[in-house]
Amino acid sequence: MQRAPSKLFEPTQLRAALRDSFVMLSPRRMARNPVMFTCEIGAVLTTIAIALSPGDRLYASVVSVVLWLTVLFASFAEALAEARGRAQTKSLRAARAKTRARRVRDDGAIEEIDGDALRPGDLVRVAAGETIPADGEIVRGVASIDESAITGESAPVVREAGGDRSSVTGGTRVLSDEIDVRVTAEPGGSFLDRMIALVEGAKRQKTPNELALTILLSGLTLAFLLVTVCLEPMARYFDAHLDVPTLVALLVCLIPTTIGALLAAIGIAGMDRALAAKLVAKSGRAVELAGDVDTVLLDKTGTITKGDRQATAFHPAPGVPRELLLDTVLAASEGDDTPEGRSIAILAGKESDAPAMSAGTVVPFSARTRLSGVDLRDGTRLRKGAIDAAERFLREAGGELPEAVRKSAHSVAERGGTPLVVVRDARALGVVELSDVLKDGIAERFARLRRMGLRIVMVTGDNPITAAFIAKAAGVDDFIAEATPEQKLAYIEREQRDGRLVAMMGDGTNDAPALAQADLGVAMNSGTQAAKEAANMVDLESDPTKLIEVVEIGKQLLMTRGALTTFSIANDVAKYFAIVPALFVAALPELAALDVMALGSPRSAILSALIFNALIIPALVPLALRGVQYRPVGANALLRRNLLVYGLGGVVAPFVGIKLLDVLLTALGA
Template sequence: MTHTYHIKGMTCSGCENKVQTDLAKTKNITHVKVSKENSEAIIEMSKHVELSVLQESLGGKDSKYQISLPNSNPKGEEKSSCCTTNSKSHNPIHQKQNHPAGKYYCPMHCEGDKVYDKAGDCPVCGMDLVQQPTLVQNTQYTCPMHPEVVQDKPGSCPKCGMDLVPMEPTESEEDITYQKLWHKMKIALLFSIPVFVITMSDMLPNNPLYKLMDLQYWNWIQFILTIPVVFYACWMFFERAWKSIVNWNLNMFTLIGIGTGVAFVFSIIGLLFPFVFPDEFKTSEGTVHLYFEATAVVLTLVLLGQLLEAKAHSRTSGAIKELLKLAPTEATLVIDGEEKVISIHDINKGDIIRVKPGEKIPVDGIITKGNSTIDESMITGEPIPVDKKTADKVSSGTINGTKSFLMLAEKVGSETLLSQIVQMVSDASRSRAPIQNLVDKISKYFVPIVVFISVITFFVWWIFGPEPKLVYGFINAIAVLIIACPCALGLATPMSVMVGVGKGAKSGVLIKNAEVLEKMDKIDVLITDKTGTLTEGKPSVEKIVVKDVDENIVLGKIASLNQNSEHPLATAVVTFAKSKNTEFYKVDNFDSVTGKGVIGYIDNLKVSLGNKKLLEQEGIQDFSDIEQEVIAEQKLGKTVSYIAIDKKVVGYITITDAIKKSSLEAINELKRQGVQVIMLTGDNENTAKAVASELNLTDFKASCLPQDKLEYIKALQTKGKIVAMAGDGINDAPALAQSDIGIAMGTGTDAAIESAKITLVKGDLQGIVKAKNLSHAVMKNIKQNLFFAFIYNSVGVPVAAGVLFPFFGLLLSPMIAALAMSFSSVSVIVNALRLRTVKI
């Protein structure tokens, strides 16, 4: 009998192999075919096997891999993978993410989003797991002489004056890993160098070492010196190789383990039982050619590569670390006029905090007293300080200027903008770009092919090579195993993504995942909203015009209506009314009509404020006497709302919203790059036309309801266009979700940000230019890495096999092969690090 099951959790070819192997071991299962692409397993059974038994084979109910019947899903789970986003949107800034700080993950993302509680090796590729950064560590400090002295910040001991030291280690996990590898590297060098010298002395005339003792004794010394290298300094490579073979997740360490292991075992047998080998393997003195030096030096060079990789890898997360440093450790709490310095962990919502000149703002909040200039470059990427006054919002991690002010704490801990940015950057850094799928397919066959080439190399040399045939075949077969580097392929994409996402964050461009980063480079059309996207989003009332009624009463009524709305235009009306000390009224049955306006009842009279479509909906037709005035205002690029009381138009209110200075420059640059820029706005035809003309837009569409924007984007997509949508309002959320890439203004509403895949912290179209330039730079960098990795292996493996020997007499020793292999991964990381300096 044959059954098909759904498998959740497979994110790479290693996962696919593991699931297939585990299921095949289950009793009564005769054949298994697993497909990662289809997330399914086709299982042939001699006798029916219960679903619970299959799940146990995969590691139980807590396993990463969940098996279920077709068209079903394990309870509480959503179908997703590291390469795709869920259909359900997640707020990149305001919603807590699923990857807890302090956990460990594989830098090659072999298991997608899977994390571990402890440091160790990736079970798929064998690489060292990397720790997820934590935002603020609650480190306490103590005196080495007086341990009873404990405080939350560094300083000097009040008793003896000594510098206080952290109570807990403060080294990052990358530093700890590097230090461990460096210790092992010193041991490996200490024993490998003498082995290398002993072997290379053969090249000297009248070898002076042989005058001290015979070759067979020097062979024993090499053996003894190699033991610490194999069994201590580099034993982890053999452990990883063994795991890779047992789990059939073949990787770089499989090749290293087989190559050096064969050389080491061969040398031991040759040392102890030389009589079992043919004369081809023996020296003139009757001893067998041994390869202890190849074993020791190759392993040491591989360890060197791991050491350099650990150092380089710590730099790839530099952007996250720089963001972490922005968080201050303490703040000044104000209680009843008294100031007290406290840890930021002790700040609660509603606390009043004093921020002094030059200090970092500890949490998100609002200024309650005073004003200053704030350096927000670390959040927005803009170098010019921003003026802030009472009632303005400030964000954690930004730096105060030369004045002191009081602020109300509104968001603390993980809710702050800085915390969410760090979390989003960290999550995006660990996501997978679709181009990684190509690497997965290649990696699935890479190691078996290399092993096969190694075997073929041995036999070709044995059959066709010059004497000593067996020696040539043996050495070249080992060189083939050692020079091949699947890690260079595996690291090509994730390293570039990690550095690129960090670069974007420092420039105020928050990217949700690697798929978006790849796709942004391909967009054909940018759809943009007007208010808050092309314009400042800070509209103000220019004037109110009424006919035969009291202006203050009308202003009070429409302002009372708008108190219930979060639209920027509504805020402008309320602010204007308050500045006039206008009386507000009680509103009943309030209703916000999306894309049209607002209505409600005041003193049993229906009050309407909105555009012409709202009047038509309410059956109001008598407004011809002011229509021409309204059109004249609209042609100047202003937004005009009609005012109707008891189904009679009594006037209109004019609102202006200045176009952002950067909008025209950004639009021209996008058009230069071949992107059509189209404005879809709910505003009227005249206002939209004035804005489109001023900004030289490709096209525009006015009086758009949310559904209209959605349908317009769908129509473009059916023509094969890749569409990005930029917006900031609730009415933009459906279009943002439908577009290939939704771009939200960080100054906009939560609903818009939730629906977007890129968030521009500053809320500026220049951020879209940066995002596109960054996408292009990252994809170019990834392709460079992949090209290097492919070319390296395409050239390196044949050279190691000896293809140059018939023509040039050149052979590649295993030691040179190991050096080349080690530096291949490092070269990929170093190339990715260049993204830190690219100009976007």
């Protein structure tokens, strides 16, 4: 799968969308969208009116053509959004192509069957070079797997039975070794199937907010239908006659066709954007919900801090030369391949040259001594470790831990760091300070989140003191220290009791309850099947900072919807000023004064408004597909900005557009 097409209009997609937009004209399909359905009925009526009307056939024909174009543009917008989605799922569908599976029968015998015939609970054997036939859980073996079909990541990943990395996805390929997989998905109900169905719109259901908006739009359509229908008898009072094409033109100009036409496309585009960010939403609702999230639970390790603790300072004991401490610690860290050990070597290496002391026997870290180090050839023992372990070592060697070193170690701990005491035989030389290093730019990202109104909660296994220190440095609002899965769950429940919507990311099986409890649970694709089942989104890239993008995509979706609705309704003002005087100017000549745009003729006024109404739909398709840009500036500033652009702009733009069209039409002799 590739990233979202960088170009908005790929020729192949355009062709497909054009073809589909005619198919979508079928009334059954149209009826799902009340606004455009009304428009389509209007188009049918005017088409009939061409034949029946004794008057100006040309005018009726033009109105009818413009109306059909309006409906077609609406279908085109939706079809294009779907085509873009399909382009993104193309490679996915290739992976879904028929596979053969080797099923392990209860008696241990192996039979070859069709991949589609697999049922949850079946056991299949997959060897190197074969494609995994269905979603499942590895029950035996270890294998490296190529998941590029789904994630786009070409580096193979390792999956093994047991633990948190046991789930495999149908359509991915085993590169080495052999595994037994317990199938967990129904045929057609696999992860891939659901993903494809959602993106392609086949199973698209209206999200709650979309539904509420559709109700409002239908209400407005009904209200304007009333306005138009009542106008005809009212006109009779003035002995004015209004013909069907003109009335339909007025109706279609008034009903919110712009948003009606683009609503479906906006929703699909939101899913597309999520998929482009390598996020698979299990429903459209999940994307919409993301915009509402109030609290985000983020894991400390890997999200807020770089994976491991690193050495950041050395504190020599009183009377110990700094060089001695550095040399000792360099020597003691030789052969220590842990990230901490390497970071000590790197930091010490900056100040000190190659180890002055000749290497001896490496003493690896053991659970019993909780120390690691080196025995030099001359018998000198170099050790580093936690303060209590070091103290015991010193005492056994006949030494003692100096008070100054103890103090220095404590102050490191208070700062949120981990102190390692460096010991040379019976003498404590000083303390190495290990601390968490924040990821680059994480504080700025959190500031951005906070401006969006989000509460950020850090989840960590550290003790409360360390956690508090890192929380402060990163700028999070709260933290859960020494976190257990139960604590996470309890925290989520507490936030929800206060009415907050909680989002969290997780991968392990023990995250599953919290993922299910959270309003928005995002599971990492590398995680277990249980976690993926419990979540309502899956992050294919398994990037722990993805939650931030999720929220922005959700907000963008809602904003686009609101902005285009406002724009659509605001457009009506200018259309009124174009059409209403034109309707009655024959019966009430004084109404010409309302024609503020000084339009050429009543006919051209009505046609200009109608054509503008149609053309604005394709003109806004790029905006609907890309989405209104979200800026984390707080709700008030956002509202002010969007009102200015889409509200005021929506009032002004059609005045300009209609006038231009009118000039053009008049020049053409309409």
